Amino acid sequence: NAGVTQTPKFQVLKTGQSMTLQCAQDMNHEYMSWYRQDPGMGLRLIHYSVGAGITDQGEVPNGYNVSRSTTEDFPLRLLSAAPSQTSVYFCASSYSGTAEETQYFGPGTRLLVL
Amino acid sequence: GDSVTQMEGPVTLSEEAFLTINCTYTATGYPSLFWYVQYPGEGLQLLLKATKADDKGSNKGFEATYRKETTSFHLEKGSVQVSDSAVYFCASGSGGSYIPTFGRGTSLIVHP
Numbered sequence: 001n002a003g004v005t006q007t008p009k010f011q012v013l014k015t016g017q018s019m020t021l022q023c024a025q026d027m028n029h030e031y032m033s034w035y036r037q038d039p040g041m042g043l044r045l046i047h048y049s050v051g052a053g054i055t056d057q058g059e060v061p062n063g064y065n066v067s068r069s070t071t072e073d074f075p076l077r078l079l080s081a082a083p084s085q086t087s088v089y090f091c092a093s094s095y096s097g098t099a100e101e102t103q104y105f106g107p108g109t110r111l112l113v114l
Numbered sequence: 115g116d117s118v119t120q121m122e123g124p125v126t127l128s129e130e131a132f133l134t135i136n137c138t139y140t141a142t143g144y145p146s147l148f149w150y151v152q153y154p155g156e157g158l159q160l161l162l163k164a165t166k167a168d169d170k171g172s173n174k175g176f177e178a179t180y181r182k183e184t185t186s187f188h189l190e191k192g193s194v195q196v197s198d199s200a201v202y203f204c205a206s207g208s209g210g211s212y213i214p215t216f217g218r219g220t221s222l223i224v225h226p
Contacts, residue, residue: 004157031212042218043158043203050212058213090157099207099214100146100165105157 001026006091006106013081013113021076021109023091029104031097032074033058034066036087037108043090049074050097081113116141120204120217127194127224135189135220137178137204145206147171147180147187152201152219161189161202199224 007022025032033048045058049068063085065077074093078085089109094101120137127133139147146165150158162171167182176191187204201221207214 033213040218043216045213048212092158097212098209099211100209101207102148102160102163103150103158103205103214105150105159107157 003027004091004093004104004106006089006109008109009107010110011112013078013111015082015113017081019078019081021078021089021091021111023074023076023106024072025074025091025093025104026072027093027095027104028071029093029095030071031094031101032068033092033103034064034074034076035090035092036060037090038087046076046089078111081111083113085111086113087111116145116206116208116211116215118204118206118215118217120202120220122218123201123221125220125222127222129196129224129226130193131224133189133191133194133198133222135202135204135222137187137189137217139185139187139204139206139215141185141206141208141215143208143210144182145208147178148205148207148214149176149178149187149189150203150205150216152203154200158203194222194224196224196226198222 034046035043047066091106149161162173164171164180204217
């Protein structure tokens with residue numbers, strides 16, 4: 001199993017550009033989520049999904065969109081990038097969707113918005 | 115709501131020193147408790163977990179005991195190595211919620 005994969009690993013954007021961060025898992029996990037990690041801020045939840053076709057907002061959803069058309073994929077879209085979105089983004093998944101389950105994280109996407 | 119508080123870092127130690135990283139939690143009911151580790155440039159990975167009071171999780175020489183009476187889950191290791199340098203996250207998760215609660219992370223730096 002590849003586990004949780006994320007692409008790209010690095011990306012540089014100009015303000016106003018849009019892009020999609022890809023996340024995929026091959027473990028048949030129901031729950032998937034997106035976090036951003038900033039110095040001194042820990043992990044902040046952006047969006048999450050408890051199954052195909054079901055998504056909800058986390059702590060910091062503004063400026064980001066998600067969809068979940070398959071169990072395996074959970075892309076994160078930046079509609080109009082801003083310098084405040086410079087961060088490291090992590091996708092995570094878990095089997096059943098309860099918080100008691102172990103979270104499996106991807107390797108991250110490092111995004112710089114100029 | 116639920117919360118997790120862990121000691122601020124960085125924690126700086128010499129190789130073979132004893133490590134303790136404190137973690138306390140607030141939650142309704144009895145959550146599962148986790149320690150995740152993030153090595154430089156990587157994502158988080160599970161280090162150990164405990165699912166009920168008095169359980170001890172252990173892995174790679176690290177240990178943590180679920181203490182219900184003090185609502186704590188402190189991480190310990192008897193002799194750290196340079197390769198243990200990483201950021202450590204304490205987390206809790208309840209069955210009635212989709213979303214786990216993470217602490218802010220504690221950076222550990224181990225010098226030779």
